[in-house]
Amino acid sequence: RPVQQVIAEMTNGGVDRSVECTGSVQAMISAFECVHDGWGVAVLVGVPNKDDSFKTHPMNFLNEKTLKGTFFGNYKTRSDIPNVVEQYLKKELELEKFITNSVPFSEINKAFHYMLQGQSIRCIIRMEH
Numbered sequence: 001r002p003v004q005q006v007i008a009e010m011t012n013g014g015v016d017r018s019v020e021c022t023g024s025v026q027a028m029i030s031a032f033e034c035v036h037d038g039w040g041v042a043v044l045v046g047v048p049n050k051d052d053s054f055k056t057h058p059m060n061f062l063n064e065k066t067l068k069g070t071f072f073g074n075y076k077t078r079s080d081i082p083n084v085v086e087q088y089l090k091k092e093l094e095l096e097k098f099i100t101n102s103v104p105f106s107e108i109n110k111a112f113h114y115m116l117q118g119q120s121i122r123c124i125i126r127m128e129h
Helices: 003-010 025-033 077-089 105-116
Strands: 017-020 041-044 066-069 101-104 123-126
Touching (some): 003 025
Parallel strands (some): 101 123
């Protein structure tokens, strides 16, 4: 059985909220289809392949399920970056925990290799001579 059907059965009709972070279109569809009719909300965060297509039955919308998307968490760089820098300088935010790899610019292709192989989420590209 499809995972969304199993979740709907386990939760008496579906979950109130679901969040998809993988970028897998099938996971996105499952996240949307497993929310409860009438009030369920699915939020898509992952970035899909450019050739992927999201397909679901129109009844999922007619049954008043809500589908939302966010790109980088709707982060506002102009207003949010200064706050992040301030938090980092005050040692309130440990950015190092979010970095999985670091490579010099001359090895930028290695960063893409890490990403495509699932070995890196956030890679710092160092601008060195």
